[in-house]
Amino acid sequence: MGVTIKDVAKAANVAPSTVSRVLADSSRISADTKKRVRRAMKELGYHPNVNARSLANRSTQAFGIVMKSSADKALQNPFFPEVLRGISSIAHQLDYSLYISTGETEDEVLESVQRMVYGNRVDGILLLYSMVNDRVMNFLFERKFPFIVIGKPCEHMDSITHVDNDNVTASKEITNRLIDLGHERIAFIGGDEDLVVTVDRKRGYQLALQESGMLLLEEYSVHTEFLKSGGREAVHELFNLPDPPTGLVIVDDLMSIGVVTMLEELGKQVPRDVSIVSFNNIHMSEIARPSLTTVDIHIYELGRQAAKCLIEKMQDESVPTKRIIVPYNIKDRQSTQAREETLL
Template identity: 70%
Template sequence: MGVTIKDVAKAAGVAPSTVSRVIADHPRISASTKKRVKKAMKEMGYHPNANARSLANKSSQSIGVVMPAGADKALQNPFFPEVLRGISSIAHKMDYSLLLNTGESTEEILEGVQRMVNSNRTDGIILLYSQLNDPVVNFLLEHDFPFVVIGKPYERIDEITHVDNDNVRGGKEITEHLIKQGHERIAFIGGSTDLVVTVDRMKGYQLALEEAGLPFLDEYRIHEEFLESGGQQAVNELFALPEPPTGLVVTDDLMSIGVVSMLEKCGKLVPEDISLVSFNNVYLSEITRPPLTTVDIKIYELGLQGAKCLIEKVKNKSEPAKRIIIPYQIEYRASTKEREVPFYK
């Protein structure tokens, strides 16, 4: 016969009802009692029945994680496994499971979220993207359902808990690095302009150019998917121009790897011929050749803080909306080089 709640209660020196309250994470149980009961549970190998616990708590003990459209492609980008690692670290500690929602279109993603909410399959949701006019966000707000955005919401920013970086400032600072190295013709390669992260990083790029008295040219701005193939396509467009750039600001490391690869096929080397800066600091950025100068946005921390904020909202429905800004750090590596004959004055 397996270990029961009564067995755990006897070992911990408490009533069986106290063990049940500890399992339910009841706020009126002291931290010392919780610790003693959990210690007894662990030593005795007691595992509470998840279904029974969910019914008692009126909780699914699961967190919904929503990927952007085209998840099959998105998962090729190391950003997503790393942010999921951060989310999982907190979910595991708090005894929550993860429920992943994907789809090939915004409509499919919305349908999946609606099913999760209407069938009580999850206690709250984390969105791993932020885009303009997102029907998923509108649905969650209308239903007053707990959710957190990794990124900056497009609108109603004060009503939505979100975890983000200062992408405008990061875009400006990384562009200024190229300007200080003597580059005047600096292009921007980013994702869709429907994505808030692309818009913010491009705004920082624009501010840096304007402050330096450099032109903000339409032909120097390319928008492709956050994939290696997107970076390759961007190179084809930029280096067909009469005056191609000497510096590149790329908003994603995976795209940057595609850019470097395509430049080599065109007979151009980074940084000897073209200087390149990037964003995210995924593990590939340090081992690629050359190692990328990139904005480290602390992806793991974004996921970790996102999960913390969501669980707080789940446990306390009156928890006010928060804006958590994770500080970035620029990793200066070998993908940039001062121009021998600087343009910048």
Template identity: 55%
Template sequence: MEIVTIKDIAKVTGFSPSTVSRVIANNSRISEETKNKVRAAMDELGYHPNLTARNLVIQSTKTIGVIMPSSADKSLQNPFFTEVLRGIGSYFHQKQFSILLSSGQTEQEKFEEIERMVLGKYVDGIILLYSRLNDSVVDFLKEKNFPFVMVGKPSGDKDEIVHVDNDNVKAGKDITTYLIENGHRRISFIGGAADLVVTIDRQKGYEMALKEADIPILKEYTIHTEFLKSGGRQAVEQILGLELKPDAVVVSDDLISVGVISMLEEYGLKVPEDISLVSFNNIYFSEIIKPALTTVDIQIYELGVESAKAIIQMCTNQKLSKKRIIIPHHIAYRDSVCLKK
């Protein structure tokens, strides 16, 4: 099969090879009419630009590393990550960027992989899909002055680190207040890992709502687990082992909620008749499970899109209008909460 070259495109369109090259680079000085003619010829002849060679010239890989909080096989069990990746991928596709997804199984493997990405110049920038306390990855990226964007609020240097987030403190307070308004007083909190900033913020909002309602904060009512269905099942065992059992639960992730509901059913308890439940994220199955979840919609797709926009702006030396990008949330009211009489 004969390889189609820029000269072939130039011959068919009547433009010079340099004009064709500028169209491929999407040069703003080339008219849309010219671009359309050249691109039509490229499609007709089956021409594909050699992006590798071009990227070597401009010293860019057009690739962004995306790092998850745990190994890919575990993280991708949670639809949050597939949805945020969908948002990132959709914007990258528009801008002809690619994703290099982390695959390290342990913290050490993940750190070494990021070192290879950065020092080996495999990527132009990094998106961290998490924020945690005392993160060696963040320290490394800052030390190397390497472009990165965080999905979540940084644990430190909030004015320096570019991040895309929700107001998780307010979201935690809003959803807990909703339970209180429905007559609940014994409210438990099930969160993810205690060193994740998203868990810390949602728990803070939960505690603020309790304090404002003069409801005591009981240490035994707060449980931390993994963002997995199995984590929810384990949390229920702890809750049902308490002498004074809660009448409602704030769960910091929809996938954990599925485990909570299924485990409660095994113990003969129903949501919301026996215990009300609210959650976060509004992932795709939240509306179709029984009962449908009352949950905080954090607009996961938009978190992905905005993080992709920010990192590409940083990697192409565009000026960012702000370093803190807040995606608004709202509560999707459904069937998992009852009025407590």
């Protein structure tokens, strides 16, 4: 006969109801008691019957994760595996299953989300992006279905719980790194202009230039995909200009690596000819040659915080709306140098 809740309760010297509350991660149970109960579960080899709990609670004990693009394309960018690692750490700890929803088109993504909601397959949904006029977000908001956003909602910001960085301030600070190094022709390479993260990071870049008295030149702003190939395409556009930039603010490290590769093909070296600053601090940014000066947005923590907020929302829909800002820090590495040095 298998180990039961009563066996765990006896081993932990608590009531069976306390064990049930620990399984639900109830805030009414102290951290010490939770630790004691979970230790007893591990020692006894107790595994909760998820199906029985789901029926009793009318819960699927699962939540959906939605990416903007297909899994094949999205998972090329290390941001997504890392944020999924943070999400999974909380889901595993609290015994939740994950459904990942993707699609080649906006219609496909919306249909996938609707199937999850209408089919009662999940108790909540976590969006790994925030987009202007997003049909998925509008659908979930109108249905009052529990959902959380990693990023800043374009609309209803005070009514939607979201986990984000201060991307405007971070972008302004990283752009000032180049300005302080003497660069005057600084370009911006962003992702999809419908993505709020691109809008915010471009805004920070613009503020830095404006406050330093520099001109904002439209031809110095290029938008492409958050992929290595996107960075390569941006180089073609910027370095065919009569006065190409000497500094680049790039919204994603993977794009930056593509930029470095393409610049080398054009006979330009980073940072000798062009200085680069970037975002995300993926693993490759540290081992790239040259290593990238980048904003560490703490991707894993974004995932952890978002999963915690969503599970809390699924367990109690009356929980107030939250805005969680995960701190960032800048990693100064080898992809920048003073403009005076590049002229020697």
